Amino acid sequence: xxxxxxxxxxxxxxxxxxxxxxxxxxxxxxxxxxxxxxxxxxxxxxxxxxxxxxxxxxxxxxxxxxxxxxxxxxxxxxxxxxxxxxxxxxxxxxxxxxxxxxxxxxxxxxxxxxxxxxxxxxxxxxxxxxxxxxxxxxxxxxxxxxxxxxxxxxxxxxxxxxxxxxxxxxxxxxxxxxxxxxxxxxxxxxxxxxxxxxxxxxxxxxxxxxxxxxxxxxxxxxxxxxxxxxxxxxxxxxxxxxxxxxxxxxxxxxxxxxxxxxxxxxxxxxxxxxxxxxxxxxxxxxxxxxxxxxxxxxxxxxxxxxxxxxxxxxxxxxxxxxxxxxxxxxxxxxxxxxxxxxxxxxxxxxxxxxxxxxxxxxxxxxxxxxxxxxxxxxxxxxxxxxxx
Amino acid sequence: xxxxxxxxxxxxxxxxxxxxxxxxxxxxxxxxxxxxxxxxxxxxxxxxxxxxxxxxxxxxxxxxxxxxxxxxxxxxxxxxxxxxxxxxxxxxxxxxxxxxxxxxxxxxxxxxxxxxxxxxxxxxxxxxxxxxxxxxxxxxxxxxxxxxxxxxxxxxxxxxxxxxxxxxxxxxxxxxxxxxxxxxxxxxxxxxxxxxxxxxxxxxxxxxxxxxxxxxxxxxxxxxxxxxxxxxxxxxxxxxxxxxxxxxxxxxxxxxxxxxxxxxxxxxxxxxxxxxxxxxxxxxxx
Numbered sequence: 001x002x003x004x005x006x007x008x009x010x011x012x013x014x015x016x017x018x019x020x021x022x023x024x025x026x027x028x029x030x031x032x033x034x035x036x037x038x039x040x041x042x043x044x045x046x047x048x049x050x051x052x053x054x055x056x057x058x059x060x061x062x063x064x065x066x067x068x069x070x071x072x073x074x075x076x077x078x079x080x081x082x083x084x085x086x087x088x089x090x091x092x093x094x095x096x097x098x099x100x101x102x103x104x105x106x107x108x109x110x111x112x113x114x115x116x117x118x119x120x121x122x123x124x125x126x127x128x129x130x131x132x133x134x135x136x137x138x139x140x141x142x143x144x145x146x147x148x149x150x151x152x153x154x155x156x157x158x159x160x161x162x163x164x165x166x167x168x169x170x171x172x173x174x175x176x177x178x179x180x181x182x183x184x185x186x187x188x189x190x191x192x193x194x195x196x197x198x199x200x201x202x203x204x205x206x207x208x209x210x211x212x213x214x215x216x217x218x219x220x221x222x223x224x225x226x227x228x229x230x231x232x233x234x235x236x237x238x239x240x241x242x243x244x245x246x247x248x249x250x251x252x253x254x255x256x257x258x259x260x261x262x263x264x265x266x267x268x269x270x271x272x273x274x275x276x277x278x279x280x281x282x283x284x285x286x287x288x289x290x291x292x293x294x295x296x297x298x299x300x301x302x303x304x305x306x307x308x309x310x311x312x313x314x315x316x317x318x319x320x321x322x323x324x325x326x327x328x329x330x331x332x333x334x335x336x337x338x339x340x341x342x343x344x345x346x347x348x349x350x351x352x353x354x355x356x357x358x359x360x361x362x363x364x365x366x367x368x369x370x371x372x373x374x375x376x377x378x379x380x381x382x383x384x385x386x387x388x
Numbered sequence: 389x390x391x392x393x394x395x396x397x398x399x400x401x402x403x404x405x406x407x408x409x410x411x412x413x414x415x416x417x418x419x420x421x422x423x424x425x426x427x428x429x430x431x432x433x434x435x436x437x438x439x440x441x442x443x444x445x446x447x448x449x450x451x452x453x454x455x456x457x458x459x460x461x462x463x464x465x466x467x468x469x470x471x472x473x474x475x476x477x478x479x480x481x482x483x484x485x486x487x488x489x490x491x492x493x494x495x496x497x498x499x500x501x502x503x504x505x506x507x508x509x510x511x512x513x514x515x516x517x518x519x520x521x522x523x524x525x526x527x528x529x530x531x532x533x534x535x536x537x538x539x540x541x542x543x544x545x546x547x548x549x550x551x552x553x554x555x556x557x558x559x560x561x562x563x564x565x566x567x568x569x570x571x572x573x574x575x576x577x578x579x580x581x582x583x584x585x586x587x588x589x590x591x592x593x594x595x596x597x598x599x600x601x602x603x604x605x606x607x608x609x610x611x612x613x614x615x616x617x618x619x620x621x622x623x624x625x626x627x628x629x630x631x632x633x634x635x636x637x638x639x640x641x642x643x644x645x646x647x648x649x650x651x652x653x654x655x656x657x658x659x660x661x662x663x664x665x666x667x668x669x670x671x672x673x674x
Binding site: 038094098099101207208248250261328374375379383385386387388 | 428429510514515517532534536615619623
């Protein structure tokens, strides 16, 4: 069951228009129809749907929205529901801090079961906050196909058991419009492409994550992002970038919209979202600068969830047929080991795909270093972003 | 000395209990939380200390945000007053039998999500929006003109969303004015403009003030509009509350900022009620 409000629905539709998937006449027609349908049929259909789903167990899933959620719904949740009779209620979040705020405010995890969690640092945060579980790996046999390189960072944090299964990985590199920036320019400048003064007002940036901004500030100030010693230099670079930025985007949909509509020509971007834009024919190229930011995502099970059903869903999602279909749909490589599972050509062509299964070429955040900085530096970033 | 009728208190008690449970007690919790100490992200320690309040008092970052919020709220209120008075006057003075239709058109935007109405400006002012498409089609410009993500679009977004509150208040005020007063002023030698300025406008001031109060307070407490339509430097005080609570997971500081905003906007309401009373407001909202 897809839980989606009218605003999200509109954003999705707007994203599709921006990408050229829907013409304007159809767009306005759909908007009108949606309003009428919501008014007339919304209440009755919701009640009926609830009755229909009352038989199985409900699992509440929260993820990143856009093409990622669409792929999960189509290739994982819908087949899972059909096979088991359970229901996956999937919603989207702007970030995991949003979910943590809700859980803290509610005083419990009711209504929150599985998160599409970003990075090992968030795994550590959830576990440290006492929201982790001990998965019974015997119920998730498909875990044996997952890359050891992706399992190890999680096992390092919780050596005795896992609270999540690694699911995909990607990079936050730089997307640029090839009509205005050449490949040679992009390669030559690397992270400093985001500081090109002649592109003032046509540069974007992700505003939702202080660590992303700091990572790029470290690269631009010539520091190792996992061992930053001069934070002032990092934020000076962030200020330099801020003064050139049109807008800090806060969601994948907004990123795609800004690039597709040519509001911005260059921004750091999530590899999968750029791959989705490229598939739609937009003249957007993508580079990972040296020491560019890589991340791995997991399916994190929160304390209080129905464990047997959650493990069943995770095993279903890690089934090669499901996982590879999701990877192809969401445009992020799967956590499955390419040396154990045959990867289709389109998955092998995805940005950041590592055929060795060792991920040696990617640089991830060290959670010990980054989590220790977060309290002070996330506050600093919020100030810098607003002109301080 | 007047004595309160005990029956009035009994009749009011359900409402008072509701206000106590839903407003006063939660606000008290927020105030108490502002004295707690944030140890780490999402980890707070119950305490009675003034660290958060001291930070608020001594940090220019927060003062600048308060000033920015008041300035933007005043600009939006003034523009809404000017832009809202005209349609309110037209609706109030029209002789058509279909006045209800004009009022319906006025409240129709409320049926659409606030966020969707805000997002719609991207389709108007964006690089590929209606205005730029028109300018390019007319040959007035070769490339899209940058109009989005600045203070101008934030103000436009606010006015779009809050203007109906101003119009409704002014309309209610104008509708209550005796229709014979303006003609009477004319028969005494006043020009149409003088009759309006010296008779109608002063009598409609309570509505204008009530609309102004609503627009000011609603703008001052907003954070979504600058987030969607603003650039990096376009933010209000409420955006700092969002940062503290959601991104920094520092609830004690978020509580301190929330209570400050409540006190600031609450004091505006108190000043208004002292000067104007709240009757006009309740008439417009009822």
